[in-house]
Amino acid sequence: MTNNSGNKVQDIMTKNVATISPNQTVQEAAQIMSQKNIGALPVVENGQVKGMITDRDITLRVSSQGKDPSTVKVAEVMTNQVVTGTPSMSVQEAANVMAQHQVRRLPIVENNQLQGIVALGDIATNSASNEAAEQALTNISEPSQPQG
Numbered sequence: 001m002t003n004n005s006g007n008k009v010q011d012i013m014t015k016n017v018a019t020i021s022p023n024q025t026v027q028e029a030a031q032i033m034s035q036k037n038i039g040a041l042p043v044v045e046n047g048q049v050k051g052m053i054t055d056r057d058i059t060l061r062v063s064s065q066g067k068d069p070s071t072v073k074v075a076e077v078m079t080n081q082v083v084t085g086t087p088s089m090s091v092q093e094a095a096n097v098m099a100q101h102q103v104r105r106l107p108i109v110e111n112n113q114l115q116g117i118v119a120l121g122d123i124a125t126n127s128a129s130n131e132a133a134e135q136a137l138t139n140i141s142e143p144s145q146p147q148g
Contacts, residue, residue: 009094010087012126013108013116019044020053022075026062029053029074040105043078047113051078052105084109085118095123 020029020041029041033055043051053074061077062069083101085094085108098106098120108116 007091007126008087009085009089009091009106009108009118010116012091012122013087013118014122015116017042017107017114017117019114020074021045022050022073022078024074025070026053026058026067026072026074026077027069030055030058030069042082042107042114042117043074044114049082049084049107049109049114051075051080052082052107053078082107086110087115091123091126094118098123 018032018036018038018041020032020043022043022045032041033039039056040052040054042049043053051074057077057079058069061067062072083097083103083106085097085106087108087110089097094106098104104120106118107114108118
């Protein structure tokens with residue numbers, strides 16, 4: 001039985017990451033998501049992660065409010081506080097960070113530059129981290145209580 005507990009994030013991360021800039025429109029973000037079949041994009045300026053925009057951000061902050069996606073800038077609806085990881089952190093550490101912050105995707109940054117991204121699915125397919133991924137997914141997938 002092979003022990004993969006030494007696996008680092010750099011071994012499983014996606015390196016060619018689709019990104020968008022803060023000045024681009026939400027419509028452009030949605031088009032990239034559709035073309036790449038993804039639900040989130042790191043918002044990057046000069047190689048630095050400035051935020052994240054998800055299909056959910058677009059639905060809740062643009063579509064549901066009747067705003068025009070062709071005029072709304074990504075910077076207006078993106079999440080600004082982005083949790084990031086490093087290429088040298090272990091897959092287990094990445095899973096722990098994702099569970100703690102309840103995020104499904106973790107941009108990987110080194111020297112303030114985006115290097116890649118790790119998704120929960122990447123961790124789940126890494127056999128040594130299966131338990132960590134299950135725990136992270138359990139925490140992330142808990143439905144939020146309706147505000148009454």
